[in-house]
Amino acid sequence: xKRSITTITAGVCALALVAGACGSDDDAASDDTTVExxxxxxxxxxxxxxxxxxxxxxxxxxxxxxxSLQLQWFTQAQFGGxxxxxxxxxYADQCLDVEIKEGAVEIVPQAELASGNADxxxxxxxxxxxxxxxxxxxxxxAQVFERSGTLQVSFADxxxxxxxxxxxxxxxxxxxxxxxxxxxxxxAAGLDPATDVELVGQQFDMIALLEGEIDAAExxxxxxxxxxxxxxxxDTGELYQPEDFNVISYExxxxxxxxxxxxxDAGRLADDTEYRDAAVRFVxxxxxxxxFCRDNVEQCATIVTEAGSTLxxxxxxxxxxxxxxxxxPASGANIGLIDQAAWDQxxxxxxxxxxxxxxxxxxxxxxxxxxxxxxxxxxVALLDGVDLVGSGYSPTEITLNEGxx
Numbered sequence: 235x236k237r238s239i240t241t242i243t244a245g246v247c248a249l250a251l252v253a254g255a256c257g258s259d260d261d262a263a264s265d266d267t268t269v270e271x272x273x274x275x276x277x278x279x280x281x282x283x284x285x286x287x288x289x290x291x292x293x294x295x296x297x298x299x300x301x302s303l304q305l306q307w308f309t310q311a312q313f314g315g316x317x318x319x320x321x322x323x324x325y326a327d328q329c330l331d332v333e334i335k336e337g338a339v340e341i342v343p344q345a346e347l348a349s350g351n352a353d354x355x356x357x358x359x360x361x362x363x364x365x366x367x368x369x370x371x372x373x374x375x376a377q378v379f380e381r382s383g384t385l386q387v388s389f390a391d392x393x394x395x396x397x398x399x400x401x402x403x404x405x406x407x408x409x410x411x412x413x414x415x416x417x418x419x420x421x422a423a424g425l426d427p428a429t430d431v432e433l434v435g436q437q438f439d440m441i442a443l444l445e446g447e448i449d450a451a452e453x454x455x456x457x458x459x460x461x462x463x464x465x466x467x468x469d470t471g472e473l474y475q476p477e478d479f480n481v482i483s484y485e486x487x488x489x490x491x492x493x494x495x496x497x498x499d500a501g502r503l504a505d506d507t508e509y510r511d512a513a514v515r516f517v518x519x520x521x522x523x524x525x526f527c528r529d530n531v532e533q534c535a536t537i538v539t540e541a542g543s544t545l546x547x548x549x550x551x552x553x554x555x556x557x558x559x560x561x562x563p564a565s566g567a568n569i570g571l572i573d574q575a576a577w578d579q580x581x582x583x584x585x586x587x588x589x590x591x592x593x594x595x596x597x598x599x600x601x602x603x604x605x606x607x608x609x610x611x612x613x614v615a616l617l618d619g620v621d622l623v624g625s626g627y628s629p630t631e632i633t634l635n636e637g638x639x
Contacts, residue, residue, distance in 0.1 A: 295326075295329035296329075297329065298326075298329050298330065298331050299329060299330055299331070299508070299512045299515075300330075300331045300332075300333070301330060301331075301332055301333070301353040301354065301512055301516060302332070302333040302334075302335055302351075302352045302353050302354070303316060303332055303333070303334050303335065303352065303353070303354045303355070303356070303516075304335045304337065304341070304343040304346040304347060304351070304352035304354070304355040304356070305334065305335060305336055305337040305343065305356050306337045306341070306343040306355070306356050306357050306358070306494075307337045307338075308336055308337060308338065308543070308544075309336050309538060309541050309542045309543040310457070310538060310543050310545055310550070310553060311456070311527075311534065311535055311538045311543075311545075311550050311551075311553035311554035311557060312456060312457070312494070312553060312557055313334075313356065313538070314523075314524075314527045314534040314535070314537070314538050314553075314554050314557065315378070315520055315521070315523035315524030315526070315527050315534075316332075316334055316356075316520055316523060317334065317523070317534075317537050317538050317541045318523040318524075318526045318527050318530075318534050318537055319332070319519045319520050319522060319523030319526075320332055320334065320523075321537045321541075322523065322526055324519040324520075324522045324523055324526075325516070325519045327519065328515035328516070328518055328519045328616070329515065330512065330515055330516060330519060332516070332519075334541075335352060336542070339410070339438075342361075342365065343355035343356055343357045343497075344357040344361065344362040344365045344366075344370060344372055344497055345365055345370065347370075347372055347497055347498070347499060348365065348369075348370035348371065348372055348499070350499075353498075353499070353509070353512070353516075354496055354497065354498055354513070354516060355372075355496075355497045356378075356494050356495070356496060356497070357494075357495065357497055358411065358412075358491070358492070358493045358494065358495075359374065359377075359491060359492035359493065359495055359577075359580050360411065360414050360491050360492075360580055360583070360584045360595050360596075361411040362374065362495070362497055363580075363581070363584060363595070363596055363600050363604060364411070364584070364595050364596060366600060366604060367596055367597065367598070367600065371499065371500045371501045372497050372498065372499060372500055373497065373498055373499075373500040373503065373603060373604060373605060373606055374495045374496070374497055374572060374604060374605035374606070375495075375496050375497065375498045375503075375513060375517060375605075375606060375609040375610060376495060376496040376517045376520070376521070376570040376609065376610045376613070377492060377495045377570060377571065377572045377573070377576075377605075378494050378495060378496060378520075378521075378524065378561060378569065378570060379492070379493045379494040379495070379557075379560045379561060380560060380561060380564065380565060380569070380573070380576070381485050381490060381559070381560045382415065382483075382484055382485040382490030382491055382492070382493055382560075383454045383455040383456055383485075383493065383556065383557075383560050384412075384415050384416075384452065384453075384454060384455075384483075384484045384485075384490070384493075385452070385453045385454065385455060385458075385459055385481050385482060385483055385484070386400075386405070386416065386419075386450045386451070386452060386453070386481075386482040386484070387440070387443065387450060387451050387452075387453045387458070387459055387462060387479050387480070387481050387482075388443070388449055388450035388451070388479065388480050389443075389478065389479060389480070390477065390478055390479055390480050392449050392450070392480070393480075394449060394450050394480055394482070395480055395482075396423070396482065396487075397419035397420060397422065397423040397425070397482065397487060398423040398424070398425070400419075400420060400423065400425060400430070400431045400450070401425055401430050401431065402430070402431075402432075403431065403432065403449040403450060404432045404434055404447075404448045404449045404450075405420075405431050405432065405433050405434070405448065405449065405450050406433075406434055406435070406436030406442055406443070406448040406450065406451045406452055407433060407434075407435070407436055407452045408435075408436055408437075408438060408452055409435055411595075412452065413452070413589075414491060414583065414584065414587065414595055415484040415489050415490065415491055415583075416433075416452060416484075417587050417588070417589055418484070418489035418491075418583045418587045419482070419484055419487050419489050421587055421588075422487070422488070422489055427588075427589070427590055428590050433590065434448060436448065436451055436452055438458075439458065439461060440453065440458050440461045440462050440465070443462065444462065444465055450482075455483075455556045455559070455560070456552070456553040456554075456555075456556035456557050456560075457553060459481065460549055460552045460553065460556075460634060460638065461549075461638070462474055462479060463475070463476065463634050464546075464548075464549065464634050464635065464636055464637055464638045465636075466636060473634070473636060489583060490579070491579070491580040491583055491584070492572075492576055492577065492580045493560070494560075495572075496516075496517060496520065496570075498513050498609070500603065503609075510609075513609050514609055514612045514613050514616070515613070515616065517570065517609055517610055517613035518613035518614070518616040518617055521568075521569060521570055521610075521613060521614070521617065521620070521622055522617055522620055524561060524569065525620055525621060525622060525624070527554060527557075527558065528558050528561070528562050528624055528627060531551060531554045531555050531558065531630050531632075532551055532554075534554050535547070535550040535551045535553070535554045536550075538550060538554070545638060546635070546637060546638030546639040547635075547638075547639060548632065548633065548634050548635040548638055548639060549634065549638025549639075550638075551632050552632045552634055552638075555629050555630055555632050556629075558627070558629060559629055561624075562624035562627035563623060563624040563625050563626075563627045564622065564623045564624060567614075567623070568610075568614050568622035568623055569622050569623075569624075570610035570613070570614070570622070571607050571610055571611075572605045572606075572607055577605065581596065581599060581600060583595075584596040585597075585598070585599070
């Protein structure tokens with residue numbers, strides 16, 4: 235079986251329209267790190283592919299197309315499906331050599347895509363739509379995360395059980411486009427973000443919460459929430475427990491917005507048949523990677539770690555398990571399809587939720603060309619036998635260790 239080379243690079247933001255941070259405790263991207271992610275050899279590779287239902291023609295490629303994927307954050311299990319697709323040879327099976335570009339605070343993935351520095355990009359929908367409204371000709375071709383993973387976490391004794399309890403409290407958020415759900419929840423609770431709540435900038439960690447500097451911290455289910463559960467409670471000498479905290483899920487509050495999606499260049503899709511064909515194959519292999527990570531949580535966490543992540547083993551496993559919950563089971567015919575109701579909710583919040591300056595994410599409807607289900611539908615047709623619904627999915631139990639180790 236052909237071996238696939240995946241290069242992890244930290245790029246430079248070409249269009250600084252909206253920062254693409256997504257919450258991580260990595261300190262810095264690793265520049266120009268090249269990792270050889272070998273597809274399985276002939277003895278084990280076909281078995282791995284068969285276990286995931288792939289009817290791939292490994293080694294039958296007359297040519298291999300080289301494409302690049304820009305991530306929106308550092309290497310971590312949030313992107314496990316893409317690393318697994320490289321490691322397990324799924325991209326190679328689709329005659330692709332995929333360069334995975336690591337993200338960073340200063341990198342805007344959808345801007346990298348629009349400027350031609352990447353062929354595909356992973357970005358949250360409201361951020362990408364804002365960049366699109368500013369002139370970027372990009373389109374959502376696969377909605378991988380169906381559910382929002384954004385939380386607001388506080389100590390239980392603070393009494394913050396709903397967004398209405400934000401009144402008079404110090405509420406942290408990351409900014410950079412990660413705060414839209416926070417503002418939406420504040421507005422839905424009938425509060426004025428300018429007068430009723432003290433909103434403060436928060437680092438991409440939970441230190442300010444743990445040190446008592448803020449009352450409630452923004453967190454992702456798969457990352458920052460784990461950080462507080464990996465910390466030692468000074469009163470007990472043991473790790474904090476879930477009952478020590480109140481957790482508000484913006485998905486459950488009805489203000490969840492669509493997050494990680496695969497974006498492509500709309501103009502190239504329309505005019506370049508080779509690019510469109512590569513997009514279909516890229517989505518197919520990526521979805522197969524996510525199906526593999528659903529069924530192989532620990533192995534996928536290891537794949538990501540070996541690809542260059544600096545997160546600890548138990549933290550990485552927690553992340554992979556929590557990310558799976560945002561994907562599986564699929565609510566429709568398969569993962570990747572854009573659900574119109576979820577899309578409409580994201581757009582409605584983007585158009586109607588003002589920030590402290592009174593500005594909204596979008597000034598108008600993004601229109602029909604902002605997403606398409608055509609690519610993902612064709613991609614699924616290439617994956618005969620792969621379970622892309624996961625109706626029997628159930629998460630595993632992960633034990634976190636101190637510091638995520």
